[in-house]
Amino acid sequence: MKRGRVVIVLAIVTGTLIWVATKGLSGNLIYYQTPTEVLHAGSSIVGERTRVGGYVVPGSVQASGAIVRFVVTDGTTRLSVINTGAVPALFSDGRGVVLEGTYGADGVFHSDTLLVKHNGLYTPPAPGVTPSSADLSGGG
Amino acid sequence: MTLVGQSVAIAAKDLRIEVRGRYALGSVLPFAGTLLVAFGLSLGPGRTLLAETAPGLLWLAVLFASVLSSRRAYEHEGEDGALEGLLLAPIDKAAVFIGKGIAIAVQLLALELAIVLLVSGLFDLSLAVAPLTLVAALFLGTIGLAAVGSLFGVLAEAPRAREAVLPLLVLPLATPVLIAGVRATALATAGRAGEAGSWLGLLLAFDLVFVSVGTLVFGFLLEE
Amino acid sequence: MVSSLERVAGRITAPRGERILGWATLVAMAASAVMSLVVSPPDAQQGNAARLLYIHVPSAWLAYLSFAVVFVASIAYLATRRTRWDRLAAASAEVGVLFTALAIALGSLWGKPVWGTWWTWDPRITTTTILLLIYVGYLAVRRLSDSPARRARWAAVVGVVGFLDVPVSYLSVTWWRGLHQGTTIRLLGESTIAPIMQVALMTGVFAFTLLFLYLVTVRLRLGRLEDRAVAEALSPRLGQSAEALLEQEASARG
Incomplete structure (x- = not known):
């Protein structure tokens, strides 16, 4: 050689x-847009499939049957979401989530896929608290 | 003869065989056409879905065509001990890799012309928006596919070779070409050619790695 | 450097080294199981599902470690033409495919309760899957040729090229998953982990690394026996019978 x-x-x-x-x-x-970017883009992305990331606003979660309504925020802008997909067990107030779906003309984000972003934090539970086991109940 | 001269001689030999045998024209092109019609049947007839998936279907057809062409590039060397003749010839082994690569690339580019026209007709892909970006993506992607095919096509001539080994090896290795090619094509046809720059850069990076490494290691595949 | 590496490798893969390694692996795996299942508390957010961390991360580590070993051994084979490097590449690739598949399967099991999906086209997951496919192709190439020397050369070329393809694939998949350029809020911060869980994770990584060494060692011995059996079959008068070799190996170990 x-x-x-x-x-x-x-x-x-x-x-x-x-x-x-x-x-x-x-x-x-x-990997996703922020609520601010989505609202800025406004009508130009209506109907286009996209991903939105943000934190779930505490107290905004309303579940009715398989449909969950909540609000996500990036700290400056709030965006209402209607999710029709499966909800992972880790989903709760204040959690970071990534949603896949379309931004509707009604100003609401219609998502069919809800992914919970794990924050990379691993800690033991507080004394006396038994964490809800996420193992088998998830996905429903 | 220099490396370039030897490579050109081998490329010319392979292209002459192709012109006389018409394998790419007679078998690979009809296969690609059938594949595209099958894609249409499986995804259609809604025009929006077809238009959205058209760049992906275009590159899948190119990818399969490249596997067939690279297999063919070594198939005729297996007959009448031609490969032994090539090994005994007083030439640089790298010239075989480069020459075969050029021949595969030329055939692929010719095939792509037909494939692009077919995709445009069948799936409503708008070619006129940014033709230069489209041509650059196809050209860079083809060099990468030809390099991979020219490097590993020789394995398909093994005594115990199975039909599936070459695609099994080539398809995962060509992931960057598939993704970058599809993205660049999608941006070029959607009128956002300005954003395609990084994808073309990625295709170039793939070409550089595979052409240079291929030149270096190809000799090991041929040694006896 | 190469020869001193070979000397160390030779000592580990000797029958006595293999036995010691086997016991060390067993002890480390048991320690890892105790750490993961008993000592480590459940996670505050994920509960017991977080315990998958202790086998998923070590599996993924072995996936990349083993293919780096294939890469280095392939280059060493092409440079020195010693069969032992080819056997090392083959052994490492086989173990690597096993652990890559395990890492993907465990990640999928973990993703369902935590993310809410079995599969997502995340760059790391997708790259690991491409890695798996490339090395399945590598193993297929190893079955192509009848000639051991040719098989070793072909495999070494695939081992080198396949490894160089991984960073380019990772970049393409990362860009592919992105929407377009812009700023972002960081949902995924620096990973922080409680000290006790960190210890459990490190135990797992250590135990799996020992397991990797042990499996490779066993596979190397098998490879040596295969090669000797082939050599013996080809020249029966020069070598001993395969049965005698196996007995010799067994008595050396027992």
Whole structure:
């Protein structure tokens, strides 16, 4: 094998992979829109399938049958949501959620997929509290 | 002869075989066409869904065509001990990789012309919005697919080769081409070609990695 | 450097090393089970479902570790042409496919109660799945050729190319999942974990790493026996019979 060729190939591959790594870690990429962005976009995204992320406003959750209504916020803007999909066991007030669905002309976000963003926090429960086991009751 | 001269000679040989045998035209293109019609039948007849999925269907057809073409590129070497002849020839092994890659890429580009027109007709893909971005995506994606195909096509000629091994290997490896190609095509046809830049960059990165690494390691596949 | 690595590897994979490693793995796995199931409290948010952390994370770690080993062993094989590097790559790939599949399956089981879905096209999940498919292809290539030398060369090329494909795939999948550029609120902060759970997690990672070493060691011995059996079958007068070799191996271990 030609030594010069090995060096050139190594340089190209290393350079490309470094470019890939810096691009991949730069992190200015988002997986969902915030309620502020959704309301700003307004009518231009009505009916377009999108994802919205935000925190559930405490006290806003109303469940009626399989449908759950609540409000999400990013700290500045609030957005009403009607979710028709399955609700994970971790869903509760104050939780970060990512919703998939469409923004309706009525100003409400109609989601059919509700994902709870885990905050990466693992702690024991407070003394005397038995955490509700999320294992089998989930999904309903 | 230099590496370039040797590569061109091998590419010319393969293309001559193709012109005389018309495998790409006679088998791969009809296959791609059948595939597109089958996609239409399975997803249609609603025009909106078809138009939305058209970039994905286009690249799936290209991907399958590339697997067939790269298999073919080594199939005729298996006959009459042609591969042994190629191995004994006083040429750089990398030239075989590059030459076969060029031949596969040229055939694929010709096939893509027909595939794009078919997709545009069948699924309402608007080609005229940003033709340059579309051509760049197809060109860069094709180089990557041809590099992967030229590198691993030779495995399909193994004594115990199964039909499924080549696609099993090529399809996951080509994930970046599939995703970036589809995204760039979707943006180009939706009039948002300005946002396609990073996808084209990703395709270029894939091409650089596979062409350069392929040049280096291809010899190991051929050694006897 | 390569030769000293080989020496260390040789010592671990000797029959005595393998036996010690086996017991150490068993003890570590038991310790990990106790830590995960008894010592660690349930999580405040997820309850007992969070205990999946202690096997999911170690499995995912082994998935990436094993394919890094395949990559290094493949390069070492192409450079030195020693069969032992090829056997190491093969052993590591087989164990790696097992743990990659396990990590994906456990993640899916965990995702259902916590996220509310069995599957989401999250960049890390998707990349791990592509990784699994690439190395299933690697194992398929290993079954292609009758000639051991050719099989080793082909596999080594796939091992190198497949590993280099992973970062590019990860970038493509990450961009694919993004909507478009912009700022975001951070829902997913820096991961913080209570000290006791951290200890349980580290125990799990340590135990799984030992398990990986042990499984690779056993697979290496099997590979050596296979190669010897083939060599013996090809030249019966020079070598001993396969049965004699197996007996020799068994008495060395017992």
